[in-house]
Amino acid sequence: MTDRISFHLDATDGKARTGKIQTTRGAIRTPAFMPVGTAATVKGMMPESVRATGADILLGNTYHLMLRPTAERIARLGGLHGFMNWDGPILTDSGGFQVMSLGALRKLDEDGVTFKSHIDGSKHRLTPERSMEIQALLGSDIVMCFDECPALPADRDRIATSMELSMRWAKRSKTAFGDRPGHALFGIQQGGLEQDLRAQSADALRDIGFDGYAIGGLAVGEGQAAMFDCLDYAPDQLPVDRPRYLMGVGKPDDIVGAVARGVDMMDCVLPSRSGRTGQAFTRRGVVNIRNARHADDPRPLDAECACPACSSYSRAYLHHVSRSKEMIAGMLLTWHNLHYYQDLMAGMRGAIAAGTFDAWQAVFHARRAEGDVEPI
Template sequence: MAAETKAFSFELLNTDGMARRGRITTPHGTVETPAFMPVGTQGTVKAMYPGQVRDLGAEVVLGNTYHLMLRPGAERVARLGGLHTFMNWPHTILTDSGGFQVMSLAQLRKLDEEGVRFQSHVDGQKYHLTPERSVEIQGLLGSDIQMQLDECIKLPAEPDDVKRAMELSVRWAERSRRQFEDMNGPAKGQGLYGIVQGGDVPDLRLKSVEALLQIPFEGYSVGGLAVGEPQEVMLKMLEVTTPAMAADKPRYLMGVGTPDDLLESVKRGIDQFDCVMPTRAGRHGLAYTRFGKVNLKNARHAEDPRPLDAQSACEAANTYSRAYLHHLVRTGEALASMLLTWNNLAYYQTLMAGMRAAIENGSFEDFYQETKANWARGDIAAL
């Protein structure tokens, strides 16, 4: 007898102010929230083994629909057993819709009511991505959490353009939902998230939330706030948006962000995050620690025998000297990317675990203030 498929669900376990402690259940396990999801764009978290990523505490990773549809192709991944098998990640996977990458990477794109036509940045091949095709691709990949196709415009933008994109995204949300149900996503225990748009216009954000709440999504995302706007704009939009969102559904802030972004956004009621920042920074010689950022390219580290953080549980942080890491970065060794990515993802997961524990015991504000104080003191605190 086949094992029963676990249905997608979300349980709100505790709150502390607006900060929320919850648990998402998917067919491939549970995700404790607030959660940071490492980005595995092309079926891999760059410079990391899958087991390493899981050992750091990550319970979900993100795959990218745009990149995977180009290479190796969603149909091929499906024939090979789905993305979980393909990338050796038997835990929860979230896939984005591909819309952001189409807008930012594709060549000669043309958007209309039906979808978006574009040429691949890889080989120039022409594609047509519609809300239906985006959900179909995600279904072929077999991801546990899927995203509607939306139009994500860069800020600043004219209010009329923001309004048009938001309204189009709502119409695409309805089509995405129909396709998700046609592919039996709910029966497979999967979830589909709607995406709140509206740029930096509070009224449009609220109208987007109101419209999306009429569609039975398993979760709701806040999109269009990792596109170059100042942090204060992002936080203002969250303060407007999250109180209007469903309290019994997970809230996902897409493409965010720095450790400070995560701390501030959890304080404003966000449950899920993803960002390339910790992995990309690691490949460029930048380490995140509880004392702030450490740029290992700087010559001042050349004879520094200290590790990044002797108290960290991560071997990359507590074992290797800054002098050695500096040497690896300066000589372009692959090990530099591996160790600094390892360190960065470890710090992000430690930060999220600290926030979860603080929300559980009602001390989030203390945790918030202490974390901010450590960052403000800077690396001198490690001396």
Template structure:
């Protein structure tokens, strides 16, 4: 065990990086995918299942937890790790994205944002200092600055205004965070699809000497090519010896392409949300279990998988569960999806260590394409 937070770069293949983040609650192998446990739970999964699939860290969210059950209540009950029976690392998002995307009648000013809860309409105030306070009460291991995330496309002046505000909030967040041994505050690069604004944001955040850096404001409506180009232009301005986190991304293809550009950490609701809606991610690509073609298909999603949900249940049975709206369908497909994502990350890490990342990406994408071609031909 250690009382320090540190990042070690173990191998590099092109821009793809294999590393480890060390925290008092455990080691995070990077590149890492963090299952989203927004309100203290990875939906449709037991904590032990999530861990057994290879997850070193999960994500929680300030916005949802401050509204229900309340950060002070979680602290009184021992903190989020004890509350959710997850003793390993947790990253908490600051709540800024949810305030901007979910809340009604929000009012933004220099000091923070006032908003109404999407649950009951009650009024709340979130500032950089309050977001850090909530994350301290939750006792998360990696904490995020409060930022303003705007959707693309947007006017350049609006992108620059939000980016500059986010930089000022980063300074306030870092000051409020102070010195917390074994924990980390990450800054968030903003700047939309404007390369010069992204670089300015990255350089000024790097000068703050934070323990890690996230790239925010992507996967919010722009094409994948724009996201990848933005990463390629931005990442060289971030310190090589600090972890880099791409927020809210994404599909398996987004992940393998972003790793190739130097990203170390990911989170996304996609594998859990897709599972609840009948969509499976596999080494054969995406499989829509709502499709009638699966009604009499006795084959599993992936006979080579170590995950029982992927290996032991027929597509016909999964199709039946999804069409009958049975809860077990969402549970099994979520289990399958998270198993595939963690298997993908393990493959990514091994390929970087072996210096064969480009071959791994080509083989992985070829598997998706073969699966898609077979489904079209069926």
């Protein structure tokens, strides 16, 4: 183990794993879902409310924070933890994915990426060295290598060229990261849906040596079946004694399928974004609370859920505030969704530890297939 992070596997069931990542700011129970705090906030939530859902770690976004309020300002104000009032671990992404999504607003070369801000059009430069500098200024506990992530579908030559560039950037990221006790650096596997390219990427990352390993370049338009096909082999190509992080995933059934294939960490904006648009994740599938069928329904959103939205408010109320575009609607539904996701992770951790993960998965899928409760 390194002096930056420790990872201990407590149990496995098939390929599914449960364990603990120990950081200087606390333990992260795995499998772990990381709520996304893009701009130093999980939208609609107080930090203590996010903690109450069961979250051990949050994700912050290098691209957005470097533009506003700037990493330098956050550093002057004591770092990201104090700035956003979150005392647990924080993982920051490298900015590579967001820069990729800018399309025509960016220019890629061997050294890095030049891009225009989506906020005011100002010109910026991101390199592996600058990404490491920004993440050090933010003070995140887990730092991600700077990489290039091509959108899928893409031809094999494009994927191979991108992967090889990302591996060169990974080496530069490791050098620039330096020796930072108490902080961890994760490498990012690329290679699209090509098994041999994924293997090459994994070998290159192993040679450099990282505290954890991410599976990048998925959930970018390839569809669930293709993603699962890739996850049938990609996690196995990474070191067994380090955390495996699947970036940007996803829906509840994506997460369960990823854990079944050996993934330890995930993040996604879906719980909070969906909450703001009236979508609620429940044990019986997705509920659109804005639908007219809920207008006179006195029942809770999910009778088995202990979150404030379910324990204190009716479907009728949630329907009303959501249709009326009241702020509390997004707050309550986001809290519910994040609570549901953390319940999901806790359920999987318990089932893996008990050796009953297959049975747990069967119940999970069967209940979702039932659909929502019948209207009144």
